[in-house]
Amino acid sequence: MTDPFGFLRxxxxxxxxRPPGERARDWDEVHQGQPLLPLVSDQARRCMDCGVPFCHGACPLGNLIPEWNVYAAHGDWATASERLHATNNFPDFTGCLCPAPCEDSCVLALTGDAVTIKNIEQAVADQAWARGHVRPLRPAGISGRSVAVVGSGPAGLAAAQQLTRAGHAVTVYERADRVGGLLRYGIPDFKMSKDRLDSRIDQMEQEGTTFCPGVDVGRDLDAHRVKAAYDA
Incomplete structure (x- = not known):
């Protein structure tokens, strides 16, 4: 806990x-350009670091919310980013898109206003990119095994990144003409800028993941051939 009385004061x-009149003239993110600092650091001080962190349990990813709240409160963005990425490959996506069930489960919400966890997550992710803390992580060794991932939506990308970092040769097949699946074609820019997605794709390519867009497995490429050509 950074401040035992933070949630009281x-x-x-x-x-x-952004002002509605400004947002009506473009398709940019709703919060783009709005100051998150120092507002977010101050808001992180409201976190009580509960003995039983229900926010952590309510998060589908099991994010270590009380931990990175402490680091955000102290402005230690490098460590906050490390703790955030420990459970989440793409916090820059979820910081924009997640409906934040963690906030509904925040202990403060029982009698008052929850911690602004979603804003803090987005700020940590944005600061990680701005300060150069997000870098390609090449595998320490090569396993000699190959894996095909069918579909480049958020689940496919996360699986591909983890498998690549484990040392496997990973190829991602996507039937659309560009990589991203739902992130690319199902979410409008005012919810999440595609620059965020493109940055992650570039990171994954530098790590060694191969992408094959415009390939519909089962139609353009026989599924039996894919199964036979890869270890998984």
Whole structure:
């Protein structure tokens, strides 16, 4: 806990959205360009680091929310990013898109206003990129095994990144003309800029993942051939 009285003296203040008149003239993210710092660091001080962190349990990814709240409160963005990436390959995506069930489960929400966990997550992810903490992580060794991942949506990308970092040769097949699946074609830019997705694709390519867009497995490429050509 950074401040045992933080939740009593600091009111909840979500990050502001851009003015509606400005947002109506473009397709940019709703919060793009709005200041998250120092607002977010101050909001992170409201976290009580509960003995039983229900926010952690409510998160589908099991994010270590109280841990990175502490580092965000102290402005230690490198360590906050490390703790955030420990359970989440793409916090820059979830920081924009997740409906934040963690906030509904925050102990403060029982009698008042929850910690602005979603804003803090997005700020940590953005600071990680801005400060150069997000870098390609090449595998320490090569396994000699190959894996085909069918589909380049968020699940396919996360699986591919983990498998590549484990040392396997990973090829991702995508039937659309560009990689990203739902992230690319199912989510409008005002929810999440495609620059975020492109940055992650570039990171994964530098790590060694191979992408094959425009290939519909089962139609353009026989599924039996794929199964026979890869170890998994």
């Amino acid at each position: 600091i009111p909840r203040r979500p990050a502001p959205s």
